[in-house]
Structure formats: C-alpha cells, structure tokens
Amino acid sequence: MRRGLTVLTYHRVLPQERCARYPFPALVMPEAAFAAQVEWLAKRCEVLPLREALPRSRSGAKPRRPLVAITFDDGYADNHDLAAPILEASGVRATFFVTTGFLEATRPLWFDRGAELLGAVGAAHAARSVARAIGFAGAPVGDPPEALLAWLEALKQESAEARERFLAELERTLGRVVPLAGYEPMTRAQALALHQRGHELGSHSQTHPILPSLSDEELHAEIAASREQLAQWSGASIEGFCYPNGDCDERVLAAVRDAGYRYACTTRDGVAGPSDDVLALPRICVTNHAVSSANGRFRLTAFRAEVARFHALWR
Ligand SMILES: [Zn+2]
Incomplete structure (x- = not known):
C-alpha cells in the first residue's frame, strides 16, 4: 500500500x-x-x-x-x-x-439526454406510455422525475437500439429535442x-x-x-x-x-x-x-x- x-x-x-x-x-x-x-x-x-x-x-x-x-x-x-x-x-x-x-x-451522451427528457415536467405519464409502446420491459415501478436514476439504470440494461428507440419516441411525444448546449x-x-x-x-x-x-x-x-x-x-x-x-x-x-x-x-x-x-x-x-x-x-x-x-x- x-x-x-x-x-x-x-x-x-x-x-x-x-x-x-x-x-x-x-x-x-x-x-x-x-x-x-x-x-x-x-x-x-x-x-x-x-x-x-x-x-x-x-x-x-x-x-x-x-x-x-x-x-x-x-x-x-x-x-x-x-x-x-x-x-x-x-x-x-x-x-x-x-x-x-x-x-x-451533435447530440448529448445518452444518459444526459435521458436525464433531461425524463426530468422534464410532466414526463412521467409520457415515459410510461412510451416504455409500454416500445416493449421496454425493464421500466421501473416509480415514475420519473422522482425515480430518474432507476429509469436510467433500467435503460442502461437495454441494447443501444432499444435505448435510442425509447429516447427518440420520448422526444417525439414531448415535442422537444435535447440540444447539445450544456453537454x-x-x-x-x-x-x-x-x-x-x-x-x-x-x-x-x-x-x-x-x-x-x-x-x-x-x-x-x-x-x-x-x-x-x-x-x-x-x-x-x-x-x-x-x-x-x-x-x-x-x-x-x-x-x-x-x-x-x-x-x-x-x-x-x-x-x-x-x-x-x-x-x-x-x-x-x-x-x-x-x-x-x-x-x-x-x-x-x-x-x-x-x-x-x-x-x-x-x-
Ligand atoms: Zn463514462
């Protein structure tokens, strides 16, 4: 030592x-x-x-x-x-x-993008329905933004494609794209x-x-x-x-x-x-x-x- x-x-x-x-x-x-x-x-x-x-x-x-x-x-x-x-x-x-x-x-790293989308006000309902729509089986019990880290941890376990599908669908549902600014x-x-x-x-x-x-x-x-x-x-x-x-x-x-x-x-x-x-x-x-x-x-x-x-x- x-x-x-x-x-x-x-x-x-x-x-x-x-x-x-x-x-x-x-x-x-x-x-x-x-x-x-x-x-x-x-x-x-x-x-x-x-x-x-x-x-x-x-x-x-x-x-x-x-x-x-x-x-x-x-x-x-x-x-x-x-x-x-x-x-x-x-x-x-x-x-x-x-x-x-x-x-x-041209986009933030996936976890920064995920945190901003899942942390967005009113995202809870959207996140759960998007998870259901893409068959994201690992979605945690609690809703974001309170259970933000649990959602990100669950997303981490998904394949890169499934993760991208989830984030892209969430962006479409929320009508916003996370800019690179700040990340x-x-x-x-x-x-x-x-x-x-x-x-x-x-x-x-x-x-x-x-x-x-x-x-x-x-x-x-x-x-x-x-x-x-x-x-x-x-x-x-x-x-x-x-x-x-x-x-x-x-x-x-x-x-x-x-x-x-x-x-x-x-x-x-x-x-x-x-x-x-x-x-x-x-x-x-x-x-x-x-x-x-x-x-x-x-x-x-x-x-x-x-x-x-x-x-x-x-x-
Ligand atoms: Zn790292």
Whole structure:
C-alpha cells in the first residue's frame, strides 16, 4: 500500500451555479473546489499522468511523496475549457479518457439526454406510455422525475437500439429535442491541444456502451477502433482505456489487451497496489458531496481524508 498509486476520477468541472442544474451531482465538481484540490495535490503529492505514474508505482522504489494520477472520464468540453487551465496553473498534467464518438456528436451522451427528457415536467405519464409502446420491459415501478436514476439504470440494461428507440419516441411525444448546449464534448482540436500540452489521452470507448453486453464485432469497434481513431487524431500512442460505467468481464479485458492497451481503469474503489491487474485498476471517484460540508462549502480536510482513505502514506 505504501507504494500504491492513487488514481482519482473526475467527470465534469463547472462553475458553481451550473453544478446545481446538472442531473448527476456525483459527476460534477464546482470549479473553485476543483482548483483548491489541485493546488493541494500539487504541493503534497507527485501528480503524474497515468502512463508515467503507473510504471513509477511498480518500479519498486519508494516514492518521496504519495503518487497520484488525476483522470477525467467521458470527454466533455469543460475538461478542456475549465479543468485543464486549473491543472496547468499548478503545473499538473492529467489523463483524459475520451469517448471518441462523442467528440463528433451533435447530440448529448445518452444518459444526459435521458436525464433531461425524463426530468422534464410532466414526463412521467409520457415515459410510461412510451416504455409500454416500445416493449421496454425493464421500466421501473416509480415514475420519473422522482425515480430518474432507476429509469436510467433500467435503460442502461437495454441494447443501444432499444435505448435510442425509447429516447427518440420520448422526444417525439414531448415535442422537444435535447440540444447539445450544456453537454458539449471537447472538439478534436481541443483533445489534440491537451495532448500537445503534455496531458495524456486515453480511450473511453466509441459510444459509451455497456461493454459486456456487446457482440465480438461491436466490442472490437468500441475498443480497438476507438484507440486507432484517437491515435490518428492526436498523433499520440494511446496506452490507456477506461471501461464505461466500470463494466468489464474476462472477454472485455481480453479485447482491451488484444487491442494493444497497456492499462485500463475500472470504477472499483481503492488504491492500485503492486498486485492489482493493470487492466483493471481501481480508482477513487471524487464527488462534491464527499468533500463538502452540509452547507455545500468545500472542505479541504474532507478531500484530504477522501484521497488518503486507502493510503498508508498519510496515516
Ligand atoms: Zn463514462
């Protein structure tokens, strides 16, 4: 554990006032709180992109300072616009796992689209009748928006086609289409800029599916093709993968290895020790809830405790 590598997970960084409106509080960190976290990490830890931190953690040498890698999942524009300047102000470089298909998308990621549609006032009745109409058998008992997360979880279990059918039908019924505004991905040029400024790019698949549910061909497109695409766009060699939703099994793991990735991240909670499989690395997801007081103010002591949770170096 003393030689462990702490890999932190973030998704989005937004100004405080926009955080309140985002339907997934666990996936968004207010800009000011993120800045305070990075400043503290830069002073107290050795913060490196995963491609540099991982070999360092396995070299056998005892690090002078705790080894930390900061990772971002999904590939939102705010990673480039807000998070990267904060990291760079402290001289820190991070790893950005981007969903390659999302970078060229004209629609939000399916869960953002689903959350906005299901969260819409008066959507409850519409959602249930649409679910019935398309034979969406897994629709949960409670109605959205109260049971929003249960609906999204049930949708996650559906095939990509069934999910798209449901969302498209819901849009038609509600007479509205969810715009990309507020959910924008970074552009290819912005991903390239991150790479050129010393950050690491990794793949988070092509369309953010539940990988174990895919056919072998689909798996190849999501895992191997996304790596090639990202390498082509950036000129970088892509060594890291991150499983969407953390979902992986032996077949998925083998596909990641065969595609040429050297390491991959899960959503399993913990610090990566020397015996952890490099293709199934644990991480610590930093949520605003865990690092804030009851009135919503950022607490450095809570962040410190969260990061040190598994780490003997701070004890
Ligand atoms: Zn993701």
